[in-house]
Amino acid sequence: SQKIEQNSEALNIQEGKTATLTCNYTNYSPAYLQWYRQDPGRGPVFLLLIRENEKEKRKERLKVTFDTTLKQSLFHITASQPADSATYLCALLLTRGGYQKVTFGTGTKLQVIP
Amino acid sequence: NAGVMQNPRHLVRRRGQEARLRCSPMKGHSHVYWYRQLPEEGLKFMVYLQKENIIDESGMPKERFSAEFPKEGPSILRIQQVVRGDSAAYFCASSTTGPRSGNTIYFGEGSWLTVV
Numbered sequence: 654s655q656k657i658e659q660n661s662e663a664l665n666i667q668e669g670k671t672a673t674l675t676c677n678y679t680n681y682s683p684a685y686l687q688w689y690r691q692d693p694g695r696g697p698v699f700l701l702l703i704r705e706n707e708k709e710k711r712k713e714r715l716k717v718t719f720d721t722t723l724k725q726s727l728f729h730i731t732a733s734q735p736a737d738s739a740t741y742l743c744a745l746l747l748t749r750g751g752y753q754k755v756t757f758g759t760g761t762k763l764q765v766i767p
Numbered sequence: 768n769a770g771v772m773q774n775p776r777h778l779v780r781r782r783g784q785e786a787r788l789r790c791s792p793m794k795g796h797s798h799v800y801w802y803r804q805l806p807e808e809g810l811k812f813m814v815y816l817q818k819e820n821i822i823d824e825s826g827m828p829k830e831r832f833s834a835e836f837p838k839e840g841p842s843i844l845r846i847q848q849v850v851r852g853d854s855a856a857y858f859c860a861s862s863t864t865g866p867r868s869g870n871t872i873y874f875g876e877g878s879w880l881t882v883v
Contacts, residue, residue: 657809687871696771696858696874697810742810754823755800755872759809 656680657758659743665764666733674728674761676743682721683745688728691740691760700741701728733765769794771875772841773859779881786846786853788878792861799842800860800872801834810858816842849882856880 656679666672676686684705689697703710703719703726710717716729730737743758772791780786792799797818802810803826812826816836827834831849836842846853856879860872 689874694877694879696860696876699871699873702871754812754815756812757802757810759807 657743657745657756659741659758660761661759663762663764665766668733668735668765668767670733672730672733672737672763672765674741674743674763676726676728676758678724678745681747682724683747685746686717686719686726687744687746687755688715688717688726689742689744689757691742697742697757730763733763735765735767738763738765771796771859771861771873773857773875773878775878776876777879777881779883780849781883782850783848786849786880786882788844788846788857788859788880789841790844790859790861790875791841792859793873796861796863796873798862798864798872799836800862801842801844802858802860804856804858804877806855813844846880849880851882854880854882 658677685702687702688700690700691697701710701712701717703717705721714731718727740760740762742760745756747754771793774789778786799816801813803813804810814827814834815823818836819838831847833845856877858874858877860874862870862872864870
């Protein structure tokens, strides 16, 4: 079965630095990969989607890369701010039974220190 | 345009009771998904429904759990005879079409079930 690995340990980073979060997966390569943000006691919020034929995607201070050879996605937040502190979830969209099933990693908790 | 609405936000049940969680998808969305999140664990897929149909329930426990999405009204996730291990956050999500072509799904704020 598909396995998705994200750093289970929290990532602490100084304000203004670039935060880099890792998502590794095994077995099948997904057609799409998504990143979500989740705050404590809240539902996940969609941030970015990247397709398998895209190497990189950007949105404001966010950048996602997708390496299907390494089976890895990296999620970068540049000029990080304390407000970026949250748990970030990687999600794979795998085709199954004629539709795509979304499978989530366990998430990495990011803490931006002022 | 209201987002995905879930209620109740918090629910406390004694062992053996029934829990009923409701989800109203975003306006215009006819596809609903339920996920469960245990403390310190990721979101686990439970079931995917379209109006009046269960498309994929591969993540649902075989017993005590059921889901429906009637023609009128919200989607319901029902847990009978709850046990302590059912304590978790249950998230509902919806989308305009099925999860094809990277279609984005939108999550509600979750229903936190505590079994005492």
